[in-house]
Amino acid sequence: MAAAPADMGFGHALTFASTFFGMVRVTSVNNIAREAIETTHSGSANGTRTYIPSDLEDWGEIQIEGLLDHNTAPPISSAAESFTLTFPLATAETVAANWSGSAFMTSFSASVPYDGVCTFTATLKFAGAVTVTAAT
Amino acid sequence: MAITGIIEDGVRDKLLSTGAVTALLSTRIRVERIAEESTIAPLTKAKLTYAVITKDAGAGDIENTSAGSTGMATANLTVGVFGPTWEAARNAAVAVRNAINATRGAFGNEFVSYCFVRDMMSAGAVPDRDDETGVPGYGLTVDIAYRIS
Numbered sequence: 001m002a003a004a005p006a007d008m009g010f011g012h013a014l015t016f017a018s019t020f021f022g023m024v025r026v027t028s029v030n031n032i033a034r035e036a037i038e039t040t041h042s043g044s045a046n047g048t049r050t051y052i053p054s055d056l057e058d059w060g061e062i063q064i065e066g067l068l069d070h071n072t073a074p075p076i077s078s079a080a081e082s083f084t085l086t087f088p089l090a091t092a093e094t095v096a097a098n099w100s101g102s103a104f105m106t107s108f109s110a111s112v113p114y115d116g117v118c119t120f121t122a123t124l125k126f127a128g129a130v131t132v133t134a135a136t
Numbered sequence: 137m138a139i140t141g142i143i144e145d146g147v148r149d150k151l152l153s154t155g156a157v158t159a160l161l162s163t164r165i166r167v168e169r170i171a172e173e174s175t176i177a178p179l180t181k182a183k184l185t186y187a188v189i190t191k192d193a194g195a196g197d198i199e200n201t202s203a204g205s206t207g208m209a210t211a212n213l214t215v216g217v218f219g220p221t222w223e224a225a226r227n228a229a230v231a232v233r234n235a236i237n238a239t240r241g242a243f244g245n246e247f248v249s250y251c252f253v254r255d256m257m258s259a260g261a262v263p264d265r266d267d268e269t270g271v272p273g274y275g276l277t278v279d280i281a282y283r284i285s
Contacts, residue, residue: 005207007208007249008249008250010238010250011240011250088240089241090247090249091139091283
């Protein structure tokens with residue numbers, strides 16, 4: 001397998017079915033997780049606890065920081081929507097990689113400072129699995 | 137030609153391929169490492185607007201891992217834009233800023249992941265005599281990330 005390309009995030013884009021997230025600065029994917037189920041028993045070798053992975057996985061959530069559009073209400077009451085996180089094209093790539101799936105908003109915060117740009121942070125919960133499409 | 141990682145050459149190529157820049161600067165965009173013995177004419181004597189791209193020491197770095205280089209580096213550049221008048225220098229500096237600020241992609245042979253012009257400041261005093269001291273100019277400070285391979 002080739003080494004993973006190092007790259008910067010400038011040029012990435014997040015599209016959401018409601019077109020809410022237009023001017024994104026930082027996108028973070030957090031807390032993709034599954035449980036470790038303990039299988040230790042009285043005969044466990046060497047006195048070492050043992051575990052197996054859960055069959056259930058949680059694709060976590062996506063956190064977004066961006067510029068506030070004060071004319072648009074955040075879609076906090078909307079059903080899950082399709083989203084696509086598109087990564088910027090790296091050198092020698094013609095089709096960008098993307099992560100796509102379905103998500104719904106679980107929190108939203110806005111900041112309106114007197115001496116700075118108005119921003120928001122929002123959290124979307126993945127409704128299911130995320131599909132990763134590699135760049136070509 | 138393949139990527140060389142000589143980013144100041146890439147920025148120069150990018151500027152030379154931008155019509156709004158060459159309309160004001162023609163090909164008078166230099167990189168600082170040109171030796172004093174260069175045959176290039178001393179532009180400050182010719183009352184022409186020109187730009188000089190300097191790769192700054194410090195701050196920038198090549199990104200590495202335990203398995204070797206990532207092939208990516210960051211650097212700070214200064215683009216000094218000078219001219220016979222403040223207006224000429226300012227207009228050319230704005231054209232340079234617009235050509236490269238918040239851009240990504242090919243810069244000549246190089247590949248840039250981001251290029252941000254951080255500020256623009258006066259880089260000289262109003263001249264009161266006809267020599268290089270006090271040539272009207274503006275300096276653009278550039279944060280840039282790019283491939284070295």
